[in-house]
Amino acid sequence: MIRTVDLRGRALSKSEYNRELPRAKLNVAEAMLVIQPILNRVKTGTEEDLLSLAEEFDGVRPDTVRVPQEALDKALLELDPKVRSALEISIERVRKVHTDQIRAEKTTTLVDGGIVTEKWIPVDRVGLYVPGGRAVYPSSVMMNVIPAQIAKVQSIAVASPPQKECGGFPHPTILATCALLGITEVYAIGGAQAIALFAYGMDGICDKCDLVTGPGNIYVAAAKRALRGVIGIDSEAGPTEIAILADSTAIPAEVAADLISQAEHDVIAAAILVTTSVELADAVAAELNVRVAATKHSDRIREALGGVQSAIVLVDSIDQGLDVVNAYAAEHLEIQTAHARADSLKVRNAGAVFVGRFSPVSLGDYSAGSNHVLPTGGCACHSSGLSVQSFLRGLHFIEYNQSAFAELVPTVVTLANSEDLPAHGEAMLVRMKQMP
Numbered sequence: 001m002i003r004t005v006d007l008r009g010r011a012l013s014k015s016e017y018n019r020e021l022p023r024a025k026l027n028v029a030e031a032m033l034v035i036q037p038i039l040n041r042v043k044t045g046t047e048e049d050l051l052s053l054a055e056e057f058d059g060v061r062p063d064t065v066r067v068p069q070e071a072l073d074k075a076l077l078e079l080d081p082k083v084r085s086a087l088e089i090s091i092e093r094v095r096k097v098h099t100d101q102i103r104a105e106k107t108t109t110l111v112d113g114g115i116v117t118e119k120w121i122p123v124d125r126v127g128l129y130v131p132g133g134r135a136v137y138p139s140s141v142m143m144n145v146i147p148a149q150i151a152k153v154q155s156i157a158v159a160s161p162p163q164k165e166c167g168g169f170p171h172p173t174i175l176a177t178c179a180l181l182g183i184t185e186v187y188a189i190g191g192a193q194a195i196a197l198f199a200y201g202m203d204g205i206c207d208k209c210d211l212v213t214g215p216g217n218i219y220v221a222a223a224k225r226a227l228r229g230v231i232g233i234d235s236e237a238g239p240t241e242i243a244i245l246a247d248s249t250a251i252p253a254e255v256a257a258d259l260i261s262q263a264e265h266d267v268i269a270a271a272i273l274v275t276t277s278v279e280l281a282d283a284v285a286a287e288l289n290v291r292v293a294a295t296k297h298s299d300r301i302r303e304a305l306g307g308v309q310s311a312i313v314l315v316d317s318i319d320q321g322l323d324v325v326n327a328y329a330a331e332h333l334e335i336q337t338a339h340a341r342a343d344s345l346k347v348r349n350a351g352a353v354f355v356g357r358f359s360p361v362s363l364g365d366y367s368a369g370s371n372h373v374l375p376t377g378g379c380a381c382h383s384s385g386l387s388v389q390s391f392l393r394g395l396h397f398i399e400y401n402q403s404a405f406a407e408l409v410p411t412v413v414t415l416a417n418s419e420d421l422p423a424h425g426e427a428m429l430v431r432m433k434q435m436p
Contacts, residue, residue: 001288002305005313017327024239024268024309031222035192042196047205053193054162062168067186075175090367091142097369098147101388114404117397125155127198129214130174132161132190138177139366143373144214145181151391158183161190195223199231234390235383238376241270242361243330245321248277250336256287258360263304264297270309274321281312322346329380332361349381
């Protein structure tokens with residue numbers, strides 16, 4: 001069901017390790033060509049175009065793109081009390097973690113009368129995308145909305161695909177979670193057309209957004225790439241992935257269950273076990289054969305585990321295993337070793353690190369308090385997961401008095417002349433001439 005890659009006895013570079021562990025093949029550039037007519041149609045279109053796109057791609061034509069408030073209220077009223085309680089617990093934990101991310105204003109005094117203050121200012125308006133399709137993601141509502149609210153973004157809109165079985169609205173649990181969080185601006189629109197609506201805005205329907213965040217399929221990723229610059233984006237999130245670094249102390253049933261949990265998302269989801277133990281590798285493979293057959297989405301999971309993007313990787317040592325997972329830069333990285341905490345301190349590249357057997361990815365997907373909107377496709381080597389910081393911009397406020405200014409005039413003039421930009425220097429000198 002899952003292939004084996006043997007890296008024992010091989011000391012490879014970061015790029016060489018990556019070649020041994022290919023991910024799902026996604027051609028975002030090709031997808032950009034496919035979605036360009038959609039982007040153009042939304043840019044110059046009306047609500048009728050949005051409704052027609054919903055009918056074309058989601059199989060249902062909503063009465064309106066904007067979800068009415070009564071539908072949000074009804075969804076919350078009818079929400080299963082057990083689901084509501086679970087959401088409230090998770091919301092509290094996510095809010096607590098993200099509140100600690102608030103950045104403080106900082107003033108640096110360089111000389112008497114010369115200060116630079118860094119202030120963190122929220123973007124004015126954000127569009128948050130919550131995917132639909134094979135699963136329902138109220139958790140993604142939490143992960144997007146809560147950090148934006150803590151950052152004090154004044155205008156927040158949510159988009160999620162219309163569902164045929166829900167009368168053209170997004171899934172009721174999505175709507176209920178929005179209502180629970182106080183979000184009133186929700187749109188029944190998915191895919192590239194949702195990103196385009198947020199990017200361009202539409203008169204009488206939706207105001208233009210400054211930033212768009214949230215995971216989605218390849219067409220959502222393509223739209224984000226195409227519209228970056230028109231809007232800010234968090235990342236081009238691709239298919240989910242899990243890597244597990246484990247030794248002989250790991251429990252095969254738990255490792256197999258964790259691999260399956262991420263393979264459940266999509267047929268191109270990636271699941272990788274990196275281990276020093278042949279016995280563990282064999283036992284996990286055996287567990288997969290049993291557990292996948294008994295799992296609800298077995299066909300989808302089997303395809304994901306059997307794809308080129310998934311593998312059991314044998315290594316000589318935990319140090320080599322760390323080199324492998326640092327090269328791979330997984331969205332989710334579990335450390336299930338005898339010295340999990342110490343080994344986790346050597347991780348440099350991952351979207352989030354789950355330390356020890358009682359910290360599975362499932363915990364982070366919902367209720368650990370961490371954010372589950374994370375960089376995929378190796379982007380964790382240069383990008384971070386969604387956070388309060390994602391919705392803030394650092395602005396410098398520069399304030400010099402006359403004496404502090406005068407002290408720097410020769411320095412600035414010298415540098416301006418060295419760059420052959422004498423007018424920069426003149427902007428300094430003209431002030432010197434006006435001084436008493």
